[in-house]
Amino acid sequence: MFCRLDGEWYEFEASQLGSLRSEVRRLFAPVPSVDLPAWPRGMSEPPYNKKTARTAGREDWILLDCKTIPNPAKPSDQIEICDFLTRDDTLVLVKQARGSGALSHLYNQARLAVEVLYDSAVARAKFAQCVRTASDGSLSVSRG
DSSP states (O other): OEEEETTEEEEOOTTHHHHHHHHHHHHSOSSOSSOOOOOOTTOOHHHHHHHHHTSTTOTTSEEOTTOOEEETTEEEEEEOOOSEEOTTOOEEOOOOOSSHHHHHHHHHHHHHHHHHHHHOHHHHHHHHHHHHHHTTTSOOOOOO
16 A cells, blocks of 8 residues: 655555554544534634534533633733633634644644643633633632
């Protein structure tokens, strides 16, 4: 079998395919941990997120789309940590992906959000305030 990667062709044994598929399968849970509703054709992200927040089973999700905190590394920049925060503290980031560019952006947004929250007590405090405000004080996250 042949595979083209970064402009180069690579050959591998057909017997390796089963091993590769098994390895990739372990990376993805058979059932997603977060289930989002179908995205209607032509709907942009903000209306989709508002619709999702009103969908049955998600009433307790905190909508944080377009809510930003200052970037501790560059305070003139703002960071959107996530689009939703669930009651079990799952950060949910939403992007309609028509190609790898949107998925790359989503991955980098998630990585930056986690790194900033992990590394910066100031960012955690700002995010905690953002969550309190967006939830009308009904949800509080640790600023630890």
